[in-house]
Amino acid sequence: MDIKLFNSLTDRIETFVPLKPNEVSIYVCGPTVYGDPHIGNLRPVVVFDVLRRFFLFLKYKVTFVSNYTDVDDKIINRAISEQKSEDEIAGRYIKAFNDVISHVNALTPDIAPRVTEHISDIILYIEELVDKGSAYVVDGDVYFRVSSISNYGELSNVNIDDLIGGARIEENSKKESPLDFVLWKKTIVGINWNSRWSNGRPGWHTECCVMINSLFPNGKIDIHGGGFDLKFPHHENEIAQSKAHNGNLIANYWMHNGFINFGEDKMSKSLGNVVLAKDIIEKFGGNLIRLVLLGTYYRSPLTFSFEAMETAKIELEKIENAYRQLAVALQLKNIPLFDGQNPEIEPFLKCLADDLNTPNAITEVFAIIKKANAALRQKDVDYSMLRQLLSNIGAMLEILGLKMEFPILSEEDKKTHADYLKHKTDKNFAESDRLRQILMAKHIL
């Protein structure tokens, strides 16, 4: 199956060609761990989780990496104000982030490196950039020399003249050019490490290049992902460093997900309209959040509202009910549920192969749910069809990461169901109602 992806680097839809056949390496910039994750943090988690699950379903060998930025001014400030170590602060919010991603049923990354685990790699990488003339030292700080590479701005298409013009206002006399960015910052405030230039800590843009360089041959991967806001300067500066260091652009495909708006506004801490992930998980559950996040094409902005969540709740119940009813109907006939059944979900897969068009894929799920409901209502139920439908829905749920369960019927449950039907036919309503209650409580009816 040809997979088409929108490549932010070329601004085009392209056919995905992996570096190695049937393998894919994906790196997604992870959170800066200084506070509780909000719903905006969940969008890349869910989007790239579906991409990963899609490749897994197609039998690719997937290596999925997402980092934790555990060196940052915000972490240091928090550590100072709480009189704790940076490690404690980062540890607390890494845990909070992991709680949240497991609640939205995202697969754990194969590798989840922390910046603090890669400091010696980072220092070595910067030393190499200095040796190559692509970085320079001023008073213990190290800056990347943007003029040492060609085509700066090719990912984000920023206008370099505008950047230079805009930067003059906040002039930094230490830098050769306003475009240059910090690789190593001299400081003894907060967590810091010794280097040949000074005691200090790395700038944010270096960590991902270094981790990718450490984990993958030649520092080259298939797909680099993250939120749209990372395109500039973060990803642009990653590309700049990798060009100078390795002579490549890190990834063949760059994918960026859109923002989340809250009503009319962009969700942000400064606007005070941030919805914490743990709060909406508690209120709505992980499946519903996934369904809502995947209901919008990943590159488009997504407007979050509680009304939309309520509407999606009804949609989710439709899927759950059909899935459950199929499984129950088969079990009542003692028919094995999944053995030897290959899912037939070509139209669904085609939607995902079309630049991860999850809203269209969800429409395909509902087309199958409709078929399932019709098949269940037929006078002469076609049980082999029910098996096929159950297998199809199961596979689609797996790829979308929607975790649903159905009751496993015991012999006693089956007997209760048979008794219920008998009492109902005999118009023994008191008893059939009593059994119906029992069966409903077990989600069998």
Ligand SMILES: [Zn+2]
């Ligand atoms: Zn990054």
